[in-house]
Amino acid sequence: xxxEFRLCNTDRLNGRDATxxxxxxxxxxxxxxxxxxPVQAGRTGRVAIKLRxxxxxxxxHCVFQVNK
Numbered sequence: 001x002x003x004e005f006r007l008c009n010t011d012r013l014n015g016r017d018a019t020x021x022x023x024x025x026x027x028x029x030x031x032x033x034x035x036x037x038p039v040q041a042g043r044t045g046r047v048a049i050k051l052r053x054x055x056x057x058x059x060x061h062c063v064f065q066v067n068k
Contacts (some may be wrong), residue, residue: 002036004067005051009059018063026054037068 006021030037039047040056 001039001041001068003039003049004036005049006051006065006067007057008065009057010061010063011059018065023063023065026057027050028054045068 002026006023006061007028008024009026010016010018013019013022027035028051029035031052033052037049047061
């Protein structure tokens, strides 16, 4: 399997909740440039993953989504 990470800048949504469309605009890459971060079979516990934010992204309120 794998992890995917998305980010929605809700500052632009005028008080509305994050949408799938907004989250899909910022699919984050890990430090190696991968959009899908592999998950080791049978692995349990904490996993440290470094992610890159898109250039110029700045927000006061962001929604972070993790998909497995």
